[in-house]
Amino acid sequence: MGFLDILLGRTKPVAPDLDQLFALPSAAVTLEAAAGFRPTGGGAVCFATVEGAAFEQTHREVQALLDADADRGGVPVELHEDDYGYSWLVSQRSPEQLPQLVNDLHAVNSSMEVNGFGPQLLCSLAAFEDERGRRLALVYLYKRGTFYPFAGGGGGGGRGGAGGAVDVFWGGG
Numbered sequence: 001m002g003f004l005d006i007l008l009g010r011t012k013p014v015a016p017d018l019d020q021l022f023a024l025p026s027a028a029v030t031l032e033a034a035a036g037f038r039p040t041g042g043g044a045v046c047f048a049t050v051e052g053a054a055f056e057q058t059h060r061e062v063q064a065l066l067d068a069d070a071d072r073g074g075v076p077v078e079l080h081e082d083d084y085g086y087s088w089l090v091s092q093r094s095p096e097q098l099p100q101l102v103n104d105l106h107a108v109n110s111s112m113e114v115n116g117f118g119p120q121l122l123c124s125l126a127a128f129e130d131e132r133g134r135r136l137a138l139v140y141l142y143k144r145g146t147f148y149p150f151a152g153g154g155g156g157g158g159r160g161g162a163g164g165a166v167d168v169f170w171g172g173g
Helices: 002-005 017-037 054-068 095-114 163-169
Strands: 039-046 078-082 085-090 121-129 134-142 146-151
Touching: 017 039, 017 095, 017 121, 017 134, 017 146, 039 095, 054 085, 054 095, 085 095, 095 121
Parallel strands: none
Antiparallel strands: 039 085, 039 121, 078 085, 121 134, 134 146
16 A cells, blocks of 8 residues: 555455354344344345356356255255345244354355355345344455344335345345
């Protein structure tokens, strides 16, 4: 970073650290104790869709890997596309299986990164809900290399912004 970059306020982008996802189970304990939000067992990886055989093969391999998990039960991993052209690979487990969900999310991210699709990764998230039905997602944003909370509800309602995209994850899209 040069002198001109410093004067103009440019900063070096933070490199994503996919291992930070493994902090989610301990964060879930704190979130439940402090605010009453419990894991729902839902999680997703969002990425920019890329055309081509290599990307399709990577996607099929990731989906087959996650669907082959004998302990998963219930709904297999599903792929959705939102109104903004992003793809969401949604994984659903029981609420007690947050560590396994984190492993799912990490496997998707690692596979995409190893196969050269790291720049297409947008975020990973895990869903939480409290007794009153309020929803919260802890979102890991790759371009920032950090977590942030996202509180929202279903049914986008034409709000625009990230809300409509996250509705795909919450079943509203």
